[in-house]
Amino acid sequence: MLQLLSASLAETMTSIIDDGCFPRVAPDLIPPQMILIHILQRDVISNHLLNVEPDWPWAKQPTRP
Numbered sequence: 001m002l003q004l005l006s007a008s009l010a011e012t013m014t015s016i017i018d019d020g021c022f023p024r025v026a027p028d029l030i031p032p033q034m035i036l037i038h039i040l041q042r043d044v045i046s047n048h049l050l051n052v053e054p055d056w057p058w059a060k061q062p063t064r065p
Helices: 002-019 022-052
Strands: none
Touching (some): 002 022
């Protein structure tokens, strides 16, 4: 799903730049781009770093005294 979303966003950006309306619609494209970046970061952390780097601080769950 993320690949489809990324490809769609890239195709949209290319067509907007080619049409010359990028300055008008650029502010509306910032939130979807930030959401995509946030989702990808969460995916990398949860599916890769926690499995590959178990000794790193984010892999340890906080303990309560």
